[in-house]
Amino acid sequence: MLQVDNIQCQYDTQAVLEDVSFHVNEGDICCLLGPSGCGKTTALRAIAGFQSLSHGQITLGGQLLSAPGFELEPEQRHIGMVFQDYALFPHLTVHENIRFGIRKSTETEQRKIIKQLLGLIQLEKVAQRYPHELSGGQQQRVALARALAPNPRLLLLDEPFSNLDIELRRHLNLEVREILKEYGISAILVTHDQEEAFSFSDQVGLLHAGRLQQWDTPFNLYHEPANRFVANFIGQGGLLPGMTLDQNRVKTELGIITGNRAYSWQANIPVDILLRPDDIVLNGEGGTSAEVVKKIFSGSATAYYLRLPSGSIVEALFPSHQNYELGEKLLINAKVEHLIAFTPDE
Structure with missing residues (x-):
């Protein structure tokens, strides 16, 4: 469904991603894993439409999203995104935050979607509260529901669990995976935590110094590392x-x-x-x-x-x-x- 072909991104003259290629199948949950500064967030931004390419191309369902000199607008890509800090609108309630991306739908359709998502994230009782009145885990759920409301073809998650305590991270990691699988939505997670990557993802891509070292299942990354870096970084x-x-x-x-x-x-x-x-x-x-x-x-x-x-x-x-x-x-x-x-x- 998503095809990333030999992409390169650079800031000024400094390349931060070089010759990165991978694909995501329909319904698959994947992860970009690696140490700080490896280029994983830049790759996610390029897919979302926030970072231009100096080489290569990105397509979604056969539609060109990005190439040198061409960028489809982020709002036209049918891609949802959950940010590290959740980026909820502080002046809007939970209900209004979820509604934000589907304002052009009919009132009946809006109510149906919001009710369904509030039930899915189990926050029906706090629908009229504001983000500052919620816990970190509740805010994360609202951010996920807001991203899911427009029914995106692909969901991008930029270290969404990093601000939570360990037990809550583990719980929400599995909970979000179950929600995505239930909806059949493809997703890409960015993280530096390999335990989080392994438990969340069907496929994991390990990045180092802007290059993709291996794109494989968690099992193969652990047992069949492609090079010394993968062997040392994983496990x-x-x-x-x-x-x-x-x-x-x-x-x-x-x-x-x-x-x-x-x-x-x-x-x-x-x-x-x-x-x-x-x-x-x-x-x-x-x-x-x-x-x-x-x-x-x-x-x-x-x-x-x-x-x-x-x-x-x-x-x-x-x-x-x-x-x-x-x-x-x-x-x-x-x-x-x-x-x-x-x-x-x-």
Whole structure:
């Protein structure tokens, strides 16, 4: 439905997005993820019509939205947007805020849409209140309802949960996803929080320094990262040095790790293996000795940083009832189902 083709955006002569391409299917919920300054908000603004292109094009349902020298007006794009600060009109009530985008509809149609959306966001009882009389979570719901009222083909969300506390963020993240799926509306979320991106999205695009590093499912981003940046940015874990034995086996300090694919490398090539915390398992009878040098308790599980004899550090995640002290020696193995390795020049 949405097609972004090799777009480039720049401020003065400085490019902030370069050769970014991706597409969003009808009904899909997607995310642009990355650290501050990576270009994700600029990409969202370009889709919305607030940022011009110096190269490439953006189409929605086959209609050209943007190209160098051409920009369809934002109000003609059939795109809704929820801003980071919600941007509600302070002098309008909840009812009036939702009504704002459908003022040209008939009174009967307006009442029908507003009633339906107030029920959807569960704010029927506060319809006559003003934004300053609402909590942050309620304001976020109103902003969503206002964006949905004109029945947009695509919804853009610019870090809409960032001003909320953690528990409310998690709750609204899932709630908004359910609403979008119920309405069948395609959406793009911008965030720097990968937990938020993974729980909200069907597809995630990771940006770095203005370039799209990988556009994939959350599962593949975590288990099949395309490069070192993706491997380091997504999830926890680290890289462990090893030496290739053949196209899918690598000898490491934790033993020989066999992969689920054939790489193009030859034998005796130094590589770095990506190890996630869930790849490390305890072995009471054998394995490699590792010293606990750091631990982080998080309730149901504890993250351990383990130092191997070579000095390399690996991360492990064990149930919190398996409690180990700093300095304690554990015997561990690597149980890797997705072998991800990078040569020194990658």
